[in-house]
Amino acid sequence: MDPSTSHRAALGFIFVTVMIDMLAFGIVIPVLPHLIVQLMGGSIAKAAVWAGAFGAMFMLMQFIFSPVQGALSDRFGRRTVILISSFGLGIDFVLMALAPALWLLFVGRAVSGICAASFSTANAYIADIIPSEKRAAAFGTLGAAFGVGFIVGPALGGLLGHLDIRLPFWVAAGLSLINFGYGFFVLPESLPKTRRSPRVDWRHANPLGSLLLLRRYPQVFGLAWTFFLINLAQFSLNATYVLYTDYRYGWGPQAVGYTLALVGLCSGLVQAVLVRRLMPRLGERRLILAGLGMSIVGYLLFGLAPLAWLFLLGIPFMALGGLAGPPAQSMMSHQVDPHEQGRLQGALTSLASLAGIFGPALFANLFALFISDHTPAPLPGIAFMLAALLLLVAVFIAARVTVAPSATPGLAAADIGPIIAPVTFSPEPVPSPPPEHSP
Numbered sequence: 001m002d003p004s005t006s007h008r009a010a011l012g013f014i015f016v017t018v019m020i021d022m023l024a025f026g027i028v029i030p031v032l033p034h035l036i037v038q039l040m041g042g043s044i045a046k047a048a049v050w051a052g053a054f055g056a057m058f059m060l061m062q063f064i065f066s067p068v069q070g071a072l073s074d075r076f077g078r079r080t081v082i083l084i085s086s087f088g089l090g091i092d093f094v095l096m097a098l099a100p101a102l103w104l105l106f107v108g109r110a111v112s113g114i115c116a117a118s119f120s121t122a123n124a125y126i127a128d129i130i131p132s133e134k135r136a137a138a139f140g141t142l143g144a145a146f147g148v149g150f151i152v153g154p155a156l157g158g159l160l161g162h163l164d165i166r167l168p169f170w171v172a173a174g175l176s177l178i179n180f181g182y183g184f185f186v187l188p189e190s191l192p193k194t195r196r197s198p199r200v201d202w203r204h205a206n207p208l209g210s211l212l213l214l215r216r217y218p219q220v221f222g223l224a225w226t227f228f229l230i231n232l233a234q235f236s237l238n239a240t241y242v243l244y245t246d247y248r249y250g251w252g253p254q255a256v257g258y259t260l261a262l263v264g265l266c267s268g269l270v271q272a273v274l275v276r277r278l279m280p281r282l283g284e285r286r287l288i289l290a291g292l293g294m295s296i297v298g299y300l301l302f303g304l305a306p307l308a309w310l311f312l313l314g315i316p317f318m319a320l321g322g323l324a325g326p327p328a329q330s331m332m333s334h335q336v337d338p339h340e341q342g343r344l345q346g347a348l349t350s351l352a353s354l355a356g357i358f359g360p361a362l363f364a365n366l367f368a369l370f371i372s373d374h375t376p377a378p379l380p381g382i383a384f385m386l387a388a389l390l391l392l393v394a395v396f397i398a399a400r401v402t403v404a405p406s407a408t409p410g411l412a413a414a415d416i417g418p419i420i421a422p423v424t425f426s427p428e429p430v431p432s433p434p435p436e437h438s439p
Helices: 003-028 034-039 044-076 078-100 102-129 131-165 169-187 208-212 218-249 255-306 308-323 325-335 338-370 384-402 414-422
Strands: none
Touching: 003 078, 003 102, 003 131, 003 169, 034 044, 034 102, 034 255, 044 078, 044 102, 044 338, 078 102, 078 208, 102 131, 102 338, 131 169, 131 255, 131 308, 131 325, 169 325, 218 308, 218 325, 218 338, 218 384, 255 308, 255 384, 308 325, 308 414, 325 338
16 A cells, blocks of 8 residues: 555545544533433432542543553554553453443442543544655644544534434444454554654653653643643633533523534634644744634633623634644654654643643632622633633643743753743532533
């Protein structure tokens, strides 16, 4: 097979794999709480607590196992890890479809979090096969797959769940196993044995160890914190979007559904089209800073808009914020050795999962406080204002660490500490459904 054709087929498979990973997350969102209620004997109050536990467990498993998968892929190859994850996800969905008891469903959801962590390996695969000058566009394509999976997943889950509450699990299982079968015959290995790590580096095959790996690369360390702040800010949407728009504009489920579709459409266009076209003209650094600036405008519009049409005006700006992620990932992949790409992507996925563990509680509690009778000030949009502030810090970090080396002699990972240190938060644990990168 011609190498370019092989790469296109491989990229197509990786696109589908990421989309199915998001389907694995999203397809059960509309039905999982109802299934929990059913297994709990009809108690909605108890089911709400367990639904929060399910969401936290999913993100915790992603946080822990993303660097493990990355390290294993550096040692044994990307193909093996991706295929095992796809097969495991399929079998796990069968387990959840048949689960007769709550504890077994809980175990199944934990396993799905482990298997869906292959997103980090998919990113490493892209870094292996795509030339450095084209990686930002390729990461943008993966971002589009991420968005498509998240939009289609909940919609498909709701439609299938209306027919049978366990049907979404069977469909997700079938998609994962079909993807495994297709990849088994089509997906080539992207990491030759000569470029693999000689052993599994268990020191870095854990969330803390993988973050220590980032410190060896000063620019990567700074951009990783930018990546974390972007993901943390996004959870302000996941945690408060539905309740905020109901509280402030009186939107019901139908209006929320329409606006989320608009968010997905705009985000998909940005990731699939604009990143590819603007990258050669603006370059990675300018694209990162432009995307962060657009996000700040979007969050401020969300938080301050007194009227619904002004809120809607923020959606295109939020979507344009997606310009920042792909070039940031591209820049980080340039700095890391080929045999460490898996660990890099595992560390980034762990950071995103860490944001998913703490972010919803932080923003949900802030929103609840500032609309309560005990509020220090009536600011229902406080969560979005905090998100804008976090991104302002991200702009400062990204602008500093992406300056040409000649302009910042001696820049080291330790220099970034003073910038990052003020960003702290102490959320209280509250039950909330697991979010992702778009509301």
